[in-house]
Amino acid sequence: MYKQCKAILIISLLITNVAFATSKLSTPDIDDIEYPDEEEHSQSEIELGKTLFFDTRLSSNQKQSCATCHNPDLGFGDGLKTSLGTMGEHVGRNAPHLYNLAWGAIFFWDGRAATLEEQALGPIAAPGEMNLPLTELIPRLAKVDFYRKQFSDIYDDGLTLNNVGRAIAAFERTIISTNSPFDKYIAGDKSAMSPAAIAGMKLFEGKARCVKCHDGANFTDDSFHNIGVSDVAADQGRGGIIKSASFNGAFKTPGLRNTLLTAPYMHDGSEATLEDVIRFYNMGGKHKQNLSNLILPLNLTENEILELIAFLGALTAHVQIERPQIP
Template identity: 45%
Template sequence: MRRSLVKWLLGSVGALAVIAPLAMAVGEASLPTVPAGLKAVPVPKDNPMTAEKVALGKQLYFDKRLSKDNTMSCATCHDPAKGYSNGEAFAVGVRGELGGRNTPTIINSAYSSLQFWDGRAAHLEGQALGPIANPVEMDLSIEEAVKRINSIAGYREQFQKVFGSDCTPDTLAKAIAAFERTILSGDAPYDRFKAGDKTALSEAAQRGLKLFTGKANCSSCHSGPNFMDGAFHNLGVGFDKSEPDLGRHAISKQEGDKGAFKTPTLREIHRTAPYMHDGSHKTLEEVVDYYDKGGTSNDYLDEEIFPLKLTAQEKADLVTFMKEGLASPSYPDVKAPELPQ
């Protein structure tokens, strides 16, 4: 199975400090704890977590004034009510412009060294400003974004308190990233089952879990507590088109990365339809059918993709496990806060 060398290099340079639970950083009532089943959250040494910083980032995340025409916020595409995605095949920006890829969820994105489907940004801080400046997303220059934020007294006061200065591109990214780092999903029936509660999963979900880690081969890529390996894989999605999206190849320039995209988390997967980097699969049932047939043949197809020969019952059990087993009763359904004026 292909693994991105960049992922391991970024993870080994010592840029991160690990804290867990998050609440320990500033007091039990200040920041959320890490849910059961998840590992300690990686936090950059130059962007420590504080409750005040997270609160500031939360306001910025929901603020439509960070788009050119004041119609979109981060939450417009990464909507808590839609699994922190947008429920559409593609991202939809200002003026109704369509992006070229499906909107990835930010749930548990704190655990990803590389962000976006093609891994072009390092950590959440590297990702945060991209959609603001993207002309087909929020279409606001970062210079203008900073100017707008500094023109709002309520924001200027908070930036001074949290960072000791007015808003800058760096602190704007750090505040948003700090909030996104708290969007965690764990403590799902699967976690309780693994912890010893054998009643946490239905019989169908238990059969699905066995398939997930066995015959269906899902765990070869959807592995670990976050059900993702951080690597990039070619499933053949879109390779039946004349000009397929080459994914990771555009960043790495490596031949073997053609058509490879980052493995997404499966936590809360029932909330984030449609699926795949191009939103081409509307349901989990369609996704399982696609994997069962062995993807779409091409010269770069990942070695872990092959016909599975699942029965109809096995497919149903697999879907049941993903829908039931990975849905947390403590889903982080964050509501928009009051914004500074």
């Protein structure tokens, strides 16, 4: 029935792709980055975003910048279980790393931001974080010649809230890690990973069930799972955002690139080391209420735990960020 005209144009390894239950572990493709309006960022926009990222003017008392909690020297985290706001109080969640967010589909532990641009403004205004009302942000930046000129040069509408978000997001899209021993290994350099790491990779994809959530080029499905970290009542996570009880206690799967650098782990920073994380999964999580059916006891041996750590270490490729001069 008119199928002859219905030219759905596919031949493909789409077929091969769908044979896998999860996305293949791979190296991210720069061509897969989706830029707003499909326009790559200019170098000047990236530099502007970087300057904003490190500028403490973005917090109410001018003591904290984005980089305070997302410190490049600490795996774009802060090393704390839960971050401190600019007024000194804990914010309740661990600072997520920023590696390879250029490929991200949803942002924050609870996925409350749909774009990197939207995400970038969130912590600035959050009372428990940088605590700067956005109505005060633009007048504050407008007092700085550098910002007035740069925003005017880069954007048609100059210094606006929207453009502050765009600039910071532009910088964040450059925090890219794609040259780890794992990437070299899958590119053909079979000496790039140790035998332990290779064994760990097999466990990662098999017995340890990690790829059920940590799949694809950035080792995340960008989905939300309750893995039994904490009491659901303590933090509803995704469930609190979309008002769906089935997502209570579910948090976004973090990407694992450079995970060696991003301790402590979990949305509440409750696991201090990668070994702790693997032992947590090995017991099938701690809190069983609303636990994802993907979480099961793993029966990993001590040696297998070490092999998994070796593999996670093989996902490390430092991203060097030179701190800008703040105007």
